[in-house]
Amino acid sequence: MASTRRELAALIEQGAIPPGQVGQAVALSGLHPSGRAWGLFVDRLLLWLGTLALVFAVMFLVAYNWSEMPRWLRFGLVQVALVAAIAVYCWAEGRGVVKRMVARAALTAATLLLGVLLALFGQVYQTGADPWQLFCIWALLMLPWALVARFDALWVLWLGLLNLSVALYFRTWSGAFGPFFIGDAAALWGLFVLNTSALVVWELGARRWRWLSAGWATCLLALGSGVPVTLLVLAWLFDERSGFSAAALVYPAWLAVLYVVYRYWRADLFMLAGGCLSVIVVVTAWIGRYFMRQGDPGGLLVLAMAVLGMGAMAVIWLKRLHREMSA
Amino acid sequence: MTESLRERLDRAGITLAEGEAAPAIEPPWFVRALQAFSGWLAALFLLGFIGMGMVFILESSIAAAALGLVLIAGAYALLRGNGGDFVEHLGLAASLCGQLLVAWALAHALVNQTAGLWWALLLLQVILALVMPSLTHRALSALAASLALYMALSESLSAAPIAGGLMLLVAVALWLNEFRWPARMRQCQALGHGLLLGLLAIQVMEYSGQSLLMELHRDGLVLAWLAPWMGDALATLGLLLLLRHIFQREAHAMAPRVRMAAYGAAVVVMLLSLQAHGLSQAVVVITLGFAIAHRLIIALGVLLLLLATANYYYWLEVTLLTKSATLLALGVLLLALRWGLQRWGRRGDGEVVR
Numbered sequence: 001m002a003s004t005r006r007e008l009a010a011l012i013e014q015g016a017i018p019p020g021q022v023g024q025a026v027a028l029s030g031l032h033p034s035g036r037a038w039g040l041f042v043d044r045l046l047l048w049l050g051t052l053a054l055v056f057a058v059m060f061l062v063a064y065n066w067s068e069m070p071r072w073l074r075f076g077l078v079q080v081a082l083v084a085a086i087a088v089y090c091w092a093e094g095r096g097v098v099k100r101m102v103a104r105a106a107l108t109a110a111t112l113l114l115g116v117l118l119a120l121f122g123q124v125y126q127t128g129a130d131p132w133q134l135f136c137i138w139a140l141l142m143l144p145w146a147l148v149a150r151f152d153a154l155w156v157l158w159l160g161l162l163n164l165s166v167a168l169y170f171r172t173w174s175g176a177f178g179p180f181f182i183g184d185a186a187a188l189w190g191l192f193v194l195n196t197s198a199l200v201v202w203e204l205g206a207r208r209w210r211w212l213s214a215g216w217a218t219c220l221l222a223l224g225s226g227v228p229v230t231l232l233v234l235a236w237l238f239d240e241r242s243g244f245s246a247a248a249l250v251y252p253a254w255l256a257v258l259y260v261v262y263r264y265w266r267a268d269l270f271m272l273a274g275g276c277l278s279v280i281v282v283v284t285a286w287i288g289r290y291f292m293r294q295g296d297p298g299g300l301l302v303l304a305m306a307v308l309g310m311g312a313m314a315v316i317w318l319k320r321l322h323r324e325m326s327a
Numbered sequence: 328m329t330e331s332l333r334e335r336l337d338r339a340g341i342t343l344a345e346g347e348a349a350p351a352i353e354p355p356w357f358v359r360a361l362q363a364f365s366g367w368l369a370a371l372f373l374l375g376f377i378g379m380g381m382v383f384i385l386e387s388s389i390a391a392a393a394l395g396l397v398l399i400a401g402a403y404a405l406l407r408g409n410g411g412d413f414v415e416h417l418g419l420a421a422s423l424c425g426q427l428l429v430a431w432a433l434a435h436a437l438v439n440q441t442a443g444l445w446w447a448l449l450l451l452q453v454i455l456a457l458v459m460p461s462l463t464h465r466a467l468s469a470l471a472a473s474l475a476l477y478m479a480l481s482e483s484l485s486a487a488p489i490a491g492g493l494m495l496l497v498a499v500a501l502w503l504n505e506f507r508w509p510a511r512m513r514q515c516q517a518l519g520h521g522l523l524l525g526l527l528a529i530q531v532m533e534y535s536g537q538s539l540l541m542e543l544h545r546d547g548l549v550l551a552w553l554a555p556w557m558g559d560a561l562a563t564l565g566l567l568l569l570l571r572h573i574f575q576r577e578a579h580a581m582a583p584r585v586r587m588a589a590y591g592a593a594v595v596v597m598l599l600s601l602q603a604h605g606l607s608q609a610v611v612v613i614t615l616g617f618a619i620a621h622r623l624i625i626a627l628g629v630l631l632l633l634l635a636t637a638n639y640y641y642w643l644e645v646t647l648l649t650k651s652a653t654l655l656a657l658g659v660l661l662l663a664l665r666w667g668l669q670r671w672g673r674r675g676d677g678e679v680v681r
Contacts, residue, residue, distance in 0.1 A: 004332065004620070005619075005620055005621065006352050006353060007332055007352070008332070009353060009512065009513075009516075010352050010353065011343065012506065012509050012512055013353075013509075013512065013513060015344060015509075016343045016344045017336070017341060017343060017344075017509075018341075018342075018344070019509050019510075021341050022506055022509045023506065023507075024339065024341060025336055025339075025341050026506045027576075028335055028336060028339045028341070029332060029335065029336070030332075030335065031619075031620050032576065032618065032619070032620060033617060033618070033620065035577060038573075038577075038617075039672065041617050042668070043665060043668065043669070045613070046661050046662070046664055046665035046668070047662070047665055049661050050657075050658045050659075050660075050661030050662035050664075050665060051658070051662070052658075053654045053655075053657045053658030053661060054654070054655065054658035054659070054662075056636065056654050057651045057652070057654035057655035057658060058651075060640070060647045060648075060650050060651035060654060061647070061648065061651040063640075063647050064646065064647035064648045064651065066648060269355060269357075269358070270355070270357055273357045273358060273361055274357075276361060277361055277364065280364075280365060280368075284368065297375075297376055297379035297380035298376070298380065300372045300373070300375040300376035300379065300380075301372070301373070301376045301380075303372045304369040304370075304372035304373045304376065304420065305369075307365050307368045307369040307372065307420075308365065308366075308369045308413065308416045308417055308420055309413070310365065311361065311362060311364075311365025311366065311368075311369070311416050312365075312411075312412045312413035312415075312416045314361060314365070315354075315358060315361060315362050315412045315416070316411075316412045316413075318354065318358045318361070319354050319358065319412070322352065322354050322355070322358070323352070326352045
């Protein structure tokens with residue numbers, strides 16, 4: 001879909017298509033969806049919006065905390081909805097490929113309802129549990145469904161829950177690891193390790209299972225890996241007290257692996273662009289730290305030029321790679 | 328270029344002019360985003376340099392405005408020269424720095440007229456979006472113009488929600504006509520991207536900054552009361568325009584019954600938007616993205632849908648119980664509609680086979 005659009009736009013921009021025939025060329029290119037594609041789009045839109053509206057209806061009802069509604073009725077309502085979603089999944093899965101999207105929607109609904117059930121449990125019994133425990137238990141309990149679903153969005157949801165658990169865990173227990181970790185840094189390390197491991201497993205899995213090969217999920221995981229490690233390096237650069245940090249070793253290694261993997265093993269411009277952005281931010285911070293100590297206004301001009309130079313070099317390189325990859 | 332597209336065009340009698348080189352494929356959006364980010368960062372450092380090293384410029388509105396305009400004019404000259412990526416970066420940074428200086432001067436000159444300041448900035452951004460010879464700059468200016476319009480409507484008429492509807496309407500018109508003027512295609516697309524990003528930024532502001540703007544709402548002003556609904560009405564108008572365009576394009580494939588059902592669905596979406604503001608905008612953006620086969624716009628629409636849901640959750644006019652009942656009715660209605668359409672489709676197929 002996207003490549004037809006790009007190719008057509010490139011031809012029009014270059015003037016390869018006579019201006020008088022552009023409209024006809026657009027119509028013939030297959031860019032715009034056919035009647036059948038529209039039918040499928042409307043069908044899926046109705047399925048997903050309808051399913052999510054029902055799930056949110058249950059969620060909003062639980063959030064309302066209706067005191068006149070007995071607790072057994074509230075639990076019963078959520079559990080019936082959960083069982084109904086699983087029943088729809090079993091029915092749709094039995095019908096094979098024809099109902100695969102229905103099965104996926106039903107299992108996603110069941111997963112979300114599981115979270116609602118856990119939240120209701122905490123609301124009614126006032127367990128006093130930390131928020132990270134809710135997300136962690138939710139992730140553990142939904143794992144079997146994620147395993148059988150063969151659906152990338154459900155795995156992303158699972159990883160999202162784990163990310164939340166890790167971040168909240170370290171926020172709750174910051175300082176528990178003594179002098180080695182300090183609060184947010186521990187959370188950033190946790191997120192970096194989790195997302196980097198998940199990215200590696202995902203990339204390897206995508207070579208075996210086709211349903212894992214959608215690019216958006218790996219892009220999200222790469223962001224989840226790159227943002228924490230970049231923040232760790234920035235924290236190290238601006239922390240006057242710290243002499244050495246593991247981030248100083250891990251960051252260059254991460255960049256090198258990113259480059260080798262997404263330049264030669266599986267070419268992906270998005271990942272390389274993310275790496276460039278990270279380098280620009282870190283190098284700018286490094287130069288900025290030096291000039292901040294000097295207090296010289298001229299340093300800001302140097303910083304502006306450095307950013308311009310790095311940005312231009314990155315864009316030139318990425319454009320060249322893009323031409324290579326498109327060839 | 329893939330063979331299939333060339334073959335398809337050849338078969339239809341469209342002869343492609345053979346150039347020496349293969350057509351240059353436009354770099355993806357994130358390369359432009361990287362360019363915009365580094366341009367902005369450099370502009371901030373430049374402004375810091377002027378602020379610290381040449382304080383007298385910031386102390387005088389006239390000097391700041393003059394230097395700002397010179398920088399913008401210089402950026403225009405640089406960008407017009409098409410001197411490569413570094414020059415484009417430099418032009419972008421100079422222009423953004425110039426805009427910040429002009430905004431600074433305007434803020435000093437219009438110190439008691441906040442609405443006037445935002446209208447003036449809107450005018451500046453519209454001019455830049457239309458004339459600057461850089462696609463990244465056009466997109467950034469369109470985004471800035473969206474935000475300026477939002478603030479101007481908020482300050483002068485307490486009618487900020489209208490901005491989103493207006494932006495969406497213009498964006499729909501631009502995207503539906505992106506190939507109408509081949510020489511202006513890229514400019515149309517850049518403005519369309521900027522406006523849709525502006526719409527997303529407006530929704531985020533609505534979501535996170537509602538309390539900040541609340542005090543600006545003047546009691547008794549009819550327009551302020553009507554604004555949220557006017558915003559949704561404009562979005563619905565955008566949806567109707569989009570549907571009309573699709574039906575004209577697919578005239579042979581769309582039965583009158585389908586058209587009536589689609590227009591009916593547009594009215595239902597508008598009615599729902601009266602409660603969940605922003606829902607109609609999300610539906611329009613998703614449908615637009617699919618209609619023009621643009622995945623990034625579909626993703627933007629999904630983000631808008633999530634924001635509209637979050638806005639609905641925190642909307643204080645009705646209780647969560649009422650919202651739950653509304654969502655239940657909506658879910659049942661949508662799934663029943665899907666079931667009906669499938670049955671209808673199967674019957675139609677059966678008739679064709681017979």
